[in-house]
Amino acid sequence: MFKKGDIVGVEIRPIKKYVDERGWLAELFREDEVEKSVFPVMSYISLSYPGIMRGPHEHIEQTDYFCFVGPSNFKVTLWDNRKSSPTYQNKTQVVVGEDARAVVIVPEGVVHAYQNVGEKDGVVINCPNRLFMGQRKKEKIDEIRHEDDSESPFVLDLAELSA
Secondary structure, eight states, X not given: OOEEOOOTTOEEEEOOEEEETTEEEEOOOOGGGSOGGGOOSOXXXXXXXXXXXXXXXXXXXXXXXXXXXXXXXXXXXXXXXXXXXXXXXXXXXXXXXXXXXXXXXXOXXXXXXXXXXXXXXXXXXXXXXXXXXXXXXXXXXXXXXXXXXXXXSOOOOTTOOOO
């Protein structure tokens, strides 16, 4: 059903690490490098143990702004589920994290999952453009959880890798 290919609206940007005698610093978000529609309104950090996968799920209105900086690597899989998109039914995968620090911008309607494929606990920072559950957490969650559907076409082939 899905074919390998780029997905319109998905951006994968390298994160430059600045190192000195104290350690390192990496810029995750700069107003002058991101479209206003993607500007974060919140941020959160999560830790995934080795082998753990999060997703696949998609958002109706939210764009995710994932930052993968380590200390592990993640295989990110994206499926274009937007019928109006010129890349509808494309699937793409990338390995990001400690070995290839990157921001991955995932627009609404693009199904996404990521798995910690390293041997260490991995940290992911997300700076989405919508508040989780809206103002004061009083709205319905903007998420379609495909991982809860045993008939879902969004299946992560653990043996498949393409960077």
